[in-house]
Amino acid sequence: MKKALIIFSTLFLIANTNAQEKSLPNIEVKTLKGKTFNIQDLDNEGSPMVMSFWATWCKPCKKELNAIAEVYEDWQDETGVKLIAISIDDSRSMSKVAPYVNSSDWEYEIYLDQNSDLKRAMGVSTVPHTFLINGNGKIVWNHKGYIDGDEEKLFEEIQNLVSK
Amino acid sequence: MGMKKNYLKKYKTLFRNNMKIRFVIFLLTFFALSSYSQNSGQISGDFSLNLQSYVEDEAINAQAADEVILNNAFLNLLYSNKNLTIGLRYESYLNALLDYDSEFRGNGIPYRFATYTIDGLEITAGNFYEQFGSGLIFRSYEEKGLGIDNSMDGIRLKYKLGKGINIKSFVGKSRTYFTYAEGIFRGADLEVDINESFNFENETKYIIGSSFISRYEERSNPIFEIPQNVAAYSGRLNIISGGWNYFGEYAHKINDPINSLQESEMNYASGNAFTSSITYSQRGFGVTAEMHRVDNMLFLSERERTGKAYIMNYIPTxxxxxxxxxxAIYPCATQAMGELGIQLDVFYKFKKGTPLGGKYGTKVNFNFSRINGLEGGNSMLNDNIDFSPKLFDFSQELYFSDINLEINKKINKQISYNAVFANQTYNKDFLEGKTPGEYGTINSTIAVLDLSYKIKKGHTIRFETQALFAKQLETATNDEEGDWLMGLVEYTISPNWFFAFQDMYNYGNENESKRLHYTNINIGYLKGSTRFEIGYGKKREGIFCVGGVCKLVPSSNGLNLSITSSF
Structure with missing residues (x-):
């Protein structure tokens, strides 16, 4: 009986949630320049945003962000999308984030989530994990992991969002 | 009247003892909150299940599990509404996978909290994760892969005192498995962004910070005076200017001897640590130089305990x-009791259209690190000894060194590769706590080629070939593992499928009967935020590390199923 109740309430909660579009949590991260930034202040003037959780030690994450970097200009021209890369590097590798990002020529907005506060708040258990945020700041799509070619699927989702 | 009291008592006991009832009440609270606040509140969470079967395999020394199948799982639930966040995690170990400590046993809700923010004050009651500075004196965090979760249970306050001034403070006990360690921790941290708080318009940004931590634990030693309150403090400085970034932190911890009854084992020396990094980067180029020195800096949540579950500070490798x-076969682990290390990283991208850059540009990363012991070991102080090691001495016993170069290149629309060449030296006797001479120090030269070929839209095949050539630097009494080869083939169909086959072959083992293959096959299915993976094969006994904290993974043979999902 208790078990049934647990399962029932959990399912109900999940069902209940999926019906709503989620907003970004009230969590502070840091910029590469050491400034504190509340993630709810993200803004792209009504155009969509992609938020990607990554780390300097994560191969598939770098693969994903490097693949997008090649087509980023085209994506921006066509849809106005902006990419937000959230590094979950801790104090072991945090000092490598800026050198890696700059040497890679990434044009993304980079934030540091050193204590994993944002990662936990967004239910990210493994990286990479990519979220698509619409022009009103609501999370409309997300995807775990990266395999070659996933960026094309992501771009389709962005196009769908813009053409709505 | 008496009966009513009894009933109430019984009910109270039931409530206190029964996790499930508490869980249901928590869920109902969630449920109630979510229904009353359809418009503004939201619920999210994530789920993970990891199931593994264990079959005996004498050749690789793999044990069968009595339970046949072992299982780790958790579910996180978060409810947030404007300034309020409530969360919990249900964890289940029935029983824990063999690479977890066996103290993770049973079901429970070891993590639950509520956070409320008002007028710049953030209040958390219940469990929380926190880190002061770079973590030298305090870091409470979770690393599921390692089976580490030392979340605090208590009260935390964060307050914005003014522009650019942030204060954090807490009291709490730290989690160990399904219970809490003896030590009571009190801590405070102040961080000041000089430019912001003094309206100081400058190209150069200065951020200073200072932390204080104190652990109370009752003294039970009948012979020696040992401090019941152990304090640690640190100061840090961060300067950012243009492409430059400097970070430095110094930490000090007062004496914290264990409860020994023997004078010779008592160590009244204090501990200290210093870490420093300097970074420069510009378009196409970046460099990071780091160093740290650690002496007697193990900070535990209970003075007599050993093991990673009780470590309360973080000294990154x-x-x-x-x-x-x-x-990663021979990974470095931080020695909180004493070490001196340096590291250098250079990132460079050869531009498109140059001879080395080719059509898409070529990225290289050079990395060098070297970690050695302190002269004569860590500081030691008691009636017989008063010793502190030299500040800088790079000639001491080598623990670990690694020099490596990674090249990342896209050749054309179909083919790209990643290649790594490395030379590592690993003091196995010391880093794995063996008797000197048992395994000695191993020098290995490693080459990796990781090649991807795009067959058609969404379809990619990837080949990984790796080779490790080992050389024993001193003769050891145990058999040398010697050389290794590894191969992997992976086929992926975006966005849903992956198939992988890999084989590790210890062809160079000194003991011919141990020249074994470790083969694995994995199939994964991904859909949106859910991932299923099933694998079968043999795992080698080894050390698995994240951020310098390691665990020993026993060899195993069996089937593995993992499901992760978030909503």
Missing amino acids: LSKPHAYTLL
Whole structure:
């Protein structure tokens, strides 16, 4: 009986949630320049945003962000999308984030989530994990992991969002 | 009247003891909150299940599990509404996978909290994760892969005192498995962004910070005076200017001897640590130079305990975290009792259209790290000894060194590769706590080629070839593992499927009967935020590390199923 109740309430909660579009949590991260930034202040003037959780030690994450970097200009021209890369590097590798990002020529907005506060708040258990945020700041799509070619699927989702 | 009291008592006991009832009440609270606040509140969470069967395999020394199948799982639930966040995690170990400590046993809700923010004040009651500075004196965090979760249970306050001034403070006990360690921790941290708080318009940004931590634990030693309150403090400085970034932190911890009854084992020396990094980067180029020195800096949540579950501070390893298997066979682990290390990283991108850059540009990363012991070991102080090691001495016993170069290149629309060459030296006797001479020090030269070929839209095949050539630097009494080869083939169909086959072969083992293959096959299915993976094969006994904290993974043979999902 208790078990049934647990399962029932959990399912109900999940069902209940999926019906709503989620907003970004009230969590502070840091910029590469050491400034504190509340993630709810993200803004792209009504155009969509992609938020990607990554780390300097994560191969598939770098693969994903490097693949997008090649087509980023085209994506921006066509849809106005902006990419937000959230590094979950801790104090072991945090000092490598800026050198890696700059040497890679990434044009993304980079934030540091050193204590994993944002990662936990967004239910990210493994990286990479990519979220698509619409022009009103609501999370409309997300995807775990990266395999070659996933960026094309992501771009389709962005196009769908813009053409709505 | 008496009966009513009894009933109430019984009910109270039931409530206190029964996790499930507490869980249901928590869920109902969630449920109630979510229904009353359809418009503004939201619920999210994530789920993970990891199931593994264990079959005996004498050749690789793998044990069968009595339970046949072992299982780790958790579910996180978060409810947030404007300034309020409530969360919990249900964890289930029935029983824990063999690479977890066996103290993770049973079901429960070891993590639950509520956070409320008002007028710049953030209040958390219940469990929380926190880190002061770079973590030298305090870090409470979770690393599921390692089976580490030392979340605090208590009260935390964060307050914005003014523009650019942030204060954090807490009291709490730290989690160990399904219970809490003896020590009571009190801590405070102040961080000041000088430019912001003094309206100081400048190209150069200065951020200073200072932390204080104190652990109370009752003294039970009948012979020696040992401090019941152990304090640690630190100061840090961060200067950012243009492409430059400097970070430095110094930490000090007062004496914290264990409850020994023997004078010779008592150590009244204090501990200290210093870490420093300097970074420069510009378009196409970046460099990071780091160093740290650690002396007697193990900070435990209970003075007599050993084991990673009781460690309350974090001293990151000064070496590159490698993602390829053979590069990580001999990983470095931080020695909180004493070490001196340096690390250098250079990132460079050869531009498109140059001879080395080709059509898409070529990225290279050079990395060097070297960690050695302190002269004569860590500081020691009692009636017979008063010793502190030299400040800088790079000639002491080598623990670990790694020099490596990684090249990342896209050749054309179909083919790209990643290649790594490395030379590592690993003091196995010391880093794994063996008797000197048992395994000695191993020098290995490693080459990795990771090649991807795009067959058609969404379809990619990837080949990984790795080789490790080992050389024993001193003769050891145990058999040398010697050389390794590894191969992997992976076929992926975006966005849903992946198939992988890999084989590790210890062809160079000194003991011919141990020249074994470790083969694995994995199939994964991904859909949106859910991932299923099933694998079958043999795992080698080894050390698995994240951020310098390691666990010993026993060899195993069996089937593995993992499901992760978030909503």
